[in-house]
Amino acid sequence: MRLSLFSLILWGLNLLFRFCAWRYPAFAARLREKSFTAQMRTADGSEGRWFRFGETFSSGAGIAPDAEVVLSFKDARIAAHLLMPPIDQQEQIDAIKDFKLKMDGPDELTSWFTRTVLLTQTMGWKYGIEQADGTMRYTSMTNGGPVFVYVRDGKILRITPIVFDDTDPQPWTIEARGKTYTPPRKTTLAPHGQNFKSIIYSPARCLYPMKRVDFDPDGERNPQNRGVSGYERISWDEALDIVANEIKRMKRTYGPGAIASSHGSHHTWGNIGYYLSANFRFMNAIGHTEVHHNPDSWEGWYWGATHHWGYSLRVGQCDSYGTVEDCLQNCDMMVFWSANPEATSGAYGAFEGTVRRQWLKNSGIKLVHIDPYFNETAQFLGGKWIAPRPTTSPALGVALAHVWIEEGLYDRDYVASHTVGFDKWRAYIMGEDDGIPKTPEWGEKETGVPAKDIRALAREWGTSRTYLGAGGWGTGHGGACRNATGIQWARVCVCLMAMQGLGKPGVNFGNLQWGTPVDFNFYFPGYAEGGMSGDMEHTAMAVQLFQRMPQLPTINTPGQKIPRLQFPEAILEGKAEGYMWDGKSIEHQFRKIVYPMPGHSKVHMLYKYGGSAIATMPDSNRWVAAYRSPELEFVVNQSIWMEGEAPFADIILPACTNFERPDISEWAGLGGYAHHGQMQLNHRVIVFQHKCIEPLGESRSDYEIFNDICKRLGLSAYFSEGMGELDWVKRQFDGSDISKAISWKEFIRRGYYVVPAERKELRAPTAFRWFWENRKKDVPEPHPLPSDYNGDYLKGLQTQSGKLEFDCSSLKRFDANDPDRPPVMRYTPAFEGIHDARFAKYPLQLLTPHPRFSFHTQGDGKDSFLNDIPDHRLLVNGHYYWIIRLNAKDADARGIKSGDLVKVHNERGAVICAAAITNRLPAGIAHGYESSANYQPLGEPGRSVDIGGCLNLLTPKKSQAKQAHAMAASAALVEIEKWDGKTEFIAEATIAEEKRAAARHAAAE
């Protein structure tokens, strides 16, 4: 055999194995783990080398006939090219796609072999910084900010925010009103991030694979006992075999679509391990019915505001570039409307906006807070508190417009030049089309806000350069966009700003949560770019990451979808309808989803990721019923914690937290639907997420669990590309600009990199300024897509007219007679509000906003530190009850005192909470956060009260608009009474399912 470069490289690999085994005892041990022969060779067998593993390692040139693993290259030239360092990932992928590089052998061995080869590269890497006391300082990232993690003897001692050192860059400064503002040189951390140690070391952790005791995959499955029967520990092999066999059985028995995949809206942080990354890759590889998400925190903006201004790729919310500087320099007044950034952290933004709002507090800018609850932002900043009844904010907006029109307090020139359809809006406001002028007096009747206050607010706003800080981000998000009139509210917000000259200096959307002058040209992928998913369709990977980080593409073959809000109907009634969340254009939302999709199987297996549905989905006793249906033959839940609906699964696969696996990410780096989410931060921070500790118990990373299932389906090489998650982390590093800014060695040692602030002269321009000045769009966002401009590229908005539309072209094209979404925004009272006939029986309007201390279910329950926060949960008789807030008058009328256990209920459910009496709510309104981690029925699920605190058991399932897929769950009608200790309660959803079951039974007879 002649000695080619290929042969030399293979000989070198042999030496490398021997060197690593000599240098690293762990590597030597690994070489002894398995006994088999691997062969690397040319396709025709003319050149090659074998590697024999076992008690002694050996290797030789030539072909071993007994090789169980064969890695073959088309010819020696190609092989040498692909194997010669530095490895070019694109060429590797191309070689696989062109079948020039092939792998054969059992998955268990091929996976082991390729990873062993890769280990020779990674074995010597050094992580973290040793402290004087011997403690190691690592880094990680939470949903609430980046952290230092101090570890000693394999145990996490403490978790802290990151205080920058002398080598980190200086932050930006802003000059405004004679002052210079600059943020502190440290990161902030949300309570649910600071809390993390307690949920890592939580007794609620799933530490071992488990099987429901009365579930027998080969016999009785007893789906009716889900949520009741207990679990027994099983081996990983047994658990993985059951799951892999069920996947195969579903496909053979029922065909495409039988397996549904459902994940929450969030995950533990990290671009490789994220649900949009490893999970999407796996689910695409097995083929699934997608449980299609509604745009849960954007709702009204996506389904409503989009039609007035476009921004479909931001889910209906506008951009925020430059607004921190513009606001501090130019605005006179800020209206926080259903906006509580101090509690909601802008999503992932910790307390980064807080220092900026401290500047605001002392700037002389007038502040107004419109929220039925005197929220944390109002508490912190002060200002005028205006408390409309829940769901009536659009009526308040309409009445403000009435004052502006009547008193001439709007920008007529701007309306004439930058908007279309104002005449129709004006006719509605003044009552010319329906005979009802929307006066402040009219507004008072709906909203409960005195007409005099509406007039005063309208005059202040109409005579001041005003920022509208709508929702938690200031551009929307959360709050009132999630209740029954959320679409109307988001629409009226855009219409009001269109009247005031959106884009003028000092006139914009924002509440200082977004819009810092960070560097937007430094590329690091956000989680929505899909990590290693290979998924071009359901992530933003196609924008940039796909070329940056070459990988095998993945495509989900079954086209069937279930609209998430109707998952229970899909299971229980066998049919469901909804609409698409797809922001490529305004019109993508008009595409209807019909389940079942023609030619597809109905769903009979659910692969659930985590346990948040009962806590976060509306009228969630429906989920309880769905989980107990025989239609679902198999439920597997891959979960970190035993909570929520996890105890409804047949098999539990224990996943570890992101502190127990390596990953890489940027703080608040969302990408995709929230492009440049880092502009809510004071500093861009990119973190190497160290594997700080070993996975607890037998838990494994999501990536490894998926790979282990793939091994049983012959998919491992495709899923992993032969790599471990650490190798993928390195690929992401190599594919982004950070690899040009810091060496890998230094990055994994130090753990974080702070992107230097943008130079003053290069800062991004202000949102909408180009529009106001009739220039081409100049902010650094790649949307709308080129074909969505109506004339010259970059001129005008995404709407058909290119202008702000009071009379929406897209809605006229879709359904000009839709009562839920007429082309001109109108106020229609909420179906769940004071005009509802049920109001007599359920006279309290319950607000269920995003939680303050936990991140949805993350951080809550599970014996967490948060349980001890009296504003979060209260310990009564040994149980931590969820807090429900109510006004003293309502409490007195019901004989309720602070700390009493109360039953919060309506026909949908009953939740036992601890009462907190407060003046932060007007009479008639109650307040409790959505998304408790616990669902704890005190008896049969669906037939008893819940003491976990799942207030979404009480919220309406109805979509905000019939021709949309929009949850209306942040306000509900309830009654509250002192709890008499009784546990029985039959939910409407339970009764409905029992009737259906009886009908099915009768039909079968």
Next chain:
Amino acid sequence: MKKWNLIVDVAECTNCNLCTLATQDEYVGNDWPGVAAEMPRHGHRWIDIKRKERGQPPLIDVAFLPVMCQHCDDAPCMKAAKGGAVTKRPDGIVIIDPVKARGQRQIVDACPFGAVFWNDEKQLPQAWPFDAHLLDAGWTEPRAATACPTGAIRALKVEDGEMASIRAREGLEELRPEAAAKPRVWYRNLYRFTKAVIAGTVAATVKGKDECVPGAKVTLRHGATVVAETETDAYGDFRFDRLDPGSGGYTLGISKAGLPDRTVEVTLGDSVTLPVIRL
């Protein structure tokens, strides 16, 4: 000798609980010999946060008061302790010795601030030790200060004389001066927690419409003495702060050119938001 002090600004506290959580993170599951034994996982809030709501809707304010071991120079717990179980370090920090204090429940009872907790399992009084072990290892401030996102908690290591001038300059107060314990924790804007408010709204019918009355002069009298004067804002709202709770009868005089004057009698118990005053 420079000593540690803590400054807590009540007006900047939002009840985010990060100080409390950072302290739990530091002490739950960790034993710091000589400084603190492990904190129980639940039930102890070494930094606790009290709430005060003033007034009724729609004119209210809400303040929060972080309370922790005050590291008193004349510490009642030290006097109550036996066998030198509570000591004062030269840098001002008070340490409840995690070994010597075992069984000494009277240390809990002695604290006038309710800042010492009883660890039932360990039979040990425990309080926030200013993260002395970290400061000794070179950390520049306790974790509560690093974690605080608003700067409501600041740690200062200064001479007592310098601290006295900072106190004067920033108007810092002791939490309970009547306890005469000489605490090293100082509060700013404490009135938000301890004082009372009279708030109200002025309205009138103007051209047939109910309107807010901005710019009305509002005078607050206590007997014959004018206590304060203010003007209503764009919404007709006014407020008088820093009044003593339970300080009795006040008279409000409201005047606005072109509208009739009004006087309103108020008996101040706790903070009060008056019904709308119509001129």
